[in-house]
Amino acid sequence: MDFLRPSSWPEALAAKAEHPDALPIAGGTDVMVELNFDQRRPAVLLDLTGVRELAEWERVDGRVRLGAGVSYSRVIAELGDRLPGLAMASRTVGSPQIRNRGTVGGNLGSASPAGDAHPALLAADAEVEAASTTGSRRIPIDDFFTGVKRHALHADELIAAVWITPPSGPQQFSKIGTRNAMVIAVCAFGLALHPERRAVGTGIGSAAPTPIRAGAAERFLTEALDADGLWESRGDLPDALVHGFADRVRDAAAPIDDVRGSAAYRRHALSVMARRTLDWAWTDYQKAGA
Numbered sequence: 001m002d003f004l005r006p007s008s009w010p011e012a013l014a015a016k017a018e019h020p021d022a023l024p025i026a027g028g029t030d031v032m033v034e035l036n037f038d039q040r041r042p043a044v045l046l047d048l049t050g051v052r053e054l055a056e057w058e059r060v061d062g063r064v065r066l067g068a069g070v071s072y073s074r075v076i077a078e079l080g081d082r083l084p085g086l087a088m089a090s091r092t093v094g095s096p097q098i099r100n101r102g103t104v105g106g107n108l109g110s111a112s113p114a115g116d117a118h119p120a121l122l123a124a125d126a127e128v129e130a131a132s133t134t135g136s137r138r139i140p141i142d143d144f145f146t147g148v149k150r151h152a153l154h155a156d157e158l159i160a161a162v163w164i165t166p167p168s169g170p171q172q173f174s175k176i177g178t179r180n181a182m183v184i185a186v187c188a189f190g191l192a193l194h195p196e197r198r199a200v201g202t203g204i205g206s207a208a209p210t211p212i213r214a215g216a217a218e219r220f221l222t223e224a225l226d227a228d229g230l231w232e233s234r235g236d237l238p239d240a241l242v243h244g245f246a247d248r249v250r251d252a253a254a255p256i257d258d259v260r261g262s263a264a265y266r267r268h269a270l271s272v273m274a275r276r277t278l279d280w281a282w283t284d285y286q287k288a289g290a
């Protein structure tokens with residue numbers, strides 16, 4: 001196995017162009033497991049940990065450009081106030097060791113339906129910046145996941161960063177596992193309220209072949225909040241509205257039975273998480289306006 005260790009972003013892109021089958025490695029918390037269990041035997045490993053640009057985040061035109069190599073620990077410590085949904089999701093990942101090594105770019109690279117960053121990125125309408133020696137492009141998060149553990153990157157592309165707009169309203173993340181830490185989600189749910197554009201964002205994890213959005217639930221809640229003037233009044237949400245939202249989140253899922261949980265349990269759990277996260281987020285919204 002060849003091991004390439006570029007020390008700059010242009011070098012990394014040149015290496016990927018020359019070796020399109022090279023397997024990038026960032027924190028290695030997915031890749032090393034796959035190598036150890038002989039699930040992968042790549043001819044070339046492309047170590048990105050020497051590329052300083054990937055480990056940086058910055059504010060650009062009011063948005064956060066989060067380098068693909070920024071770890072979960074840094075998202076929590078440095079961006080908890082700007083990206084609360086992603087920080088909440090990051091707190092549930094693995095253990096301190098995994099959060100120190102594991103990166104949001106690596107979560108996207110694995111594109112697992114159970115990746116914990118994904119529901120938060122969907123709810124926040126993030127964009128993935130992909131780059132190659134021929135240029136870069138932004139992929140809306142909805143178009144990034146193309147199948148089970150498959151994504152929209154071309155063979156010569158690497159993930160440079162994720163673009164996220166800091167929220168104008170509350171965000172929430174909820175995850176169900178068989179214990180409190182070091183657990184792959186049985187299912188997960190991310191919610192973002194966007195009062196400045198009167199919109200609602202959602203993301204569902206571990207309950208479909210890819211991370212997905214609950215589009216009908218988003219539209220239902222957005223229309224109801226508008227129709228009842230609730231964005232302005234910040235009044236209590238009617239029970240029927242909360243349950244209607246939760247039912248639509250549940251119905252958006254396409255889960256399977258597996259060792260972590262049954263499809264029926266996942267559907268039920270999603271409706272509970274949808275109700276709870278909406279309750280928490282709306283209470284935060286009411287408090288912010290008080």
Ligand SMILES: Cc1cc2nc3c(=O)[nH]c(=O)nc-3n(C[C@H](O)[C@H](O)[C@H](O)COP(=O)(O)OP(=O)(O)OC[C@H]3O[C@@H](n4cnc5c(N)ncnc54)[C@H](O)[C@@H]3O)c2cc1C
Binds near residue numbers: 033048094117
């Ligand atoms: C004990 C343990 C617990 C875990 N718990 C959780 C959990 O709770 N929640 C969760 O979501 N995940 C969990 N994981 C999985 C893993 O930690 C995450 O998916 C993490 O985000 C991977 O990031 P990484 O930097 O380590 O990626 P790596 O392992 O380095 O790479 C992962 C994939 O992304 C690709 N990749 C990396 N960087 C780039 C890039 N810049 N461009 C293109 N492709 C790239 C790699 O080629 C590979 O396919 C756990 C793993 C372990 C071992």
